[in-house]
Amino acid sequence: MDFYEVVKKRRSYRVFKPDMPEDDKVNRILEAARLAPTWANMQGMHYIVVKDPETVKGVWKAVGQRKKFAEAPMYVVGVISESGSGTNTNGIKYFPLDCGICFEHLILAATAEGLATCWIGWFNETKVKKVLEIPEDFRVMAITPLGYPVKEKGEVIERKPIEEIVHYDKF
Numbered sequence: 035m036d037f038y039e040v041v042k043k044r045r046s047y048r049v050f051k052p053d054m055p056e057d058d059k060v061n062r063i064l065e066a067a068r069l070a071p072t073w074a075n076m077q078g079m080h081y082i083v084v085k086d087p088e089t090v091k092g093v094w095k096a097v098g099q100r101k102k103f104a105e106a107p108m109y110v111v112g113v114i115s116e117s118g119s120g121t122n123t124n125g126i127k128y129f130p131l132d133c134g135i136c137f138e139h140l141i142l143a144a145t146a147e148g149l150a151t152c153w154i155g156w157f158n159e160t161k162v163k164k165v166l167e168i169p170e171d172f173r174v175m176a177i178t179p180l181g182y183p184v185k186e187k188g189e190v191i192e193r194k195p196i197e198e199i200v201h202y203d204k205f
């Protein structure tokens with residue numbers, strides 16, 4: 035699929051078929067995340083691939099929203115420690131940005147593979163860490179269910195017009 039097609043096709047899916055995504059597809063999307071750029075190439079991101087049904091249920095409970103998320107066949111959880119990235123000259127910590135870049139690579143690759151995802155930012159971090167036995171110094175920054183959509187959505191349209199967000203030469 036052409037890159038711009040992938041960008042337009044990516045939508046947030048909240049209802050999934052029970053079919054488990056194939057390993058080769060999952061491996062390719064993890065590879066796309068692995069190749070993402072990070073602060074000073076520190077590559078602090080780790081990905082927990084959750085397929086065991088009991089653990090999937092545990093993640094869904096820790097997310098604590100949307101009944102249909104419980105039916106996703108699997109989840110990918112992105113974690114990074116603060117020391118796994120840098121701090122810029124303005125004091126901004128880059129670990130959330132590194133996570134965003136890597137995880138969006140994963141999300142777009144999943145779209146290219148015909149899989150459905152949904153960025154999840156609303157969850158109980160303590161519970162997720164407990165269920166997945168994530169080390170203390172790591173922060174849980176991104177979660178997505180992964181599966182096949184029950185019904186494909188249309189292209190992204192609900193966005194601000196380009197004139198509102200793009201500035202030439204000066205703000």
Ligand SMILES: Cc1cc2nc3c(=O)[nH]c(=O)nc-3n(C[C@H](O)[C@H](O)[C@H](O)COP(=O)(O)O)c2cc1C
Pocket residue numbers: 044045046047048100152153154155156157190
């Ligand atoms: C960082 C981030 C966190 C999000 N968290 C949630 C969430 O917790 N639950 C949810 O249902 N959707 C969540 N979303 C999905 C957004 O609501 C969705 O991307 C937005 O409404 C645009 O719709 P689209 O993804 O279909 O284009 C999140 C998206 C992002 C980027």
